Amino acid sequence: MQVTININGEQVSRDIEPRMLLVHFIRETPGLTGTHWGCDTSNCGACVVLMDGKPVKSCTTLAAMVEGHEVRTVESLEVDGKLDPIQQGFHEKHALHCGFCTPGMLMTARALLDENPDPTDHEIRTAISGAICRCTGYLNIVRAVQWAAEHEAATKQEV
Numbered sequence: 001m002q003v004t005i006n007i008n009g010e011q012v013s014r015d016i017e018p019r020m021l022l023v024h025f026i027r028e029t030p031g032l033t034g035t036h037w038g039c040d041t042s043n044c045g046a047c048v049v050l051m052d053g054k055p056v057k058s059c060t061t062l063a064a065m066v067e068g069h070e071v072r073t074v075e076s077l078e079v080d081g082k083l084d085p086i087q088q089g090f091h092e093k094h095a096l097h098c099g100f101c102t103p104g105m106l107m108t109a110r111a112l113l114d115e116n117p118d119p120t121d122h123e124i125r126t127a128i129s130g131a132i133c134r135c136t137g138y139l140n141i142v143r144a145v146q147w148a149a150e151h152e153a154a155t156k157q158e159v
């Protein structure tokens with residue numbers, strides 16, 4: 001079957017088997033391997049991308065279900081060499097070690113701040129509760145999201 005998905009602003013079409021998962025469509029067709037494929041059972045969150053602005057686990061989403069929708073992957077965060085505040089926050093607060101969970105964490109956090117620009121500690125922890133990190137202990141991830149929220153708020157005030 002022919003499926004067309006808008007990925008990071010580009011229309012991507014491919015003839016696929018109906019069982020193809022979104023994570024494989026993203027990684028194989030435009031070759032965007034920033035989206036990681038971990039547990040394959042909807043548990044780890046490494047594969048999270050945004051579908052029409054909402055976080056989804058691409059390992060348990062059929063590519064065919066996404067026909068006509070807009071997908072945003074981790075590759076879309078940096079624009080013209082400028083990091084998204086979420087990426088900057090992870091850098092500033094040392095919120096990654098091995099980095100395997102990081103694409104999913106970044107996209108989950110991006111969706112949170114898009115919906116709630118000033119989340120509480122509890123709201124951040126709830127938002128990332130579907131993502132597993134084996135390395136950081138989560139504290140620095142929470143601090144990174146707080147840093148990004150504060151940075152974005154300050155930037156908006158300057159404009």
Ligand code: FES
Pocket residue numbers: 036037038039040041042043044045046047048057058059060
């Ligand atoms: S690979 Fe999708 S949740 Fe783990």
Ligand code: FES
Pocket residue numbers: 095096097098099100101102132133134135136
């Ligand atoms: S940084 Fe290693 S799993 Fe999160």
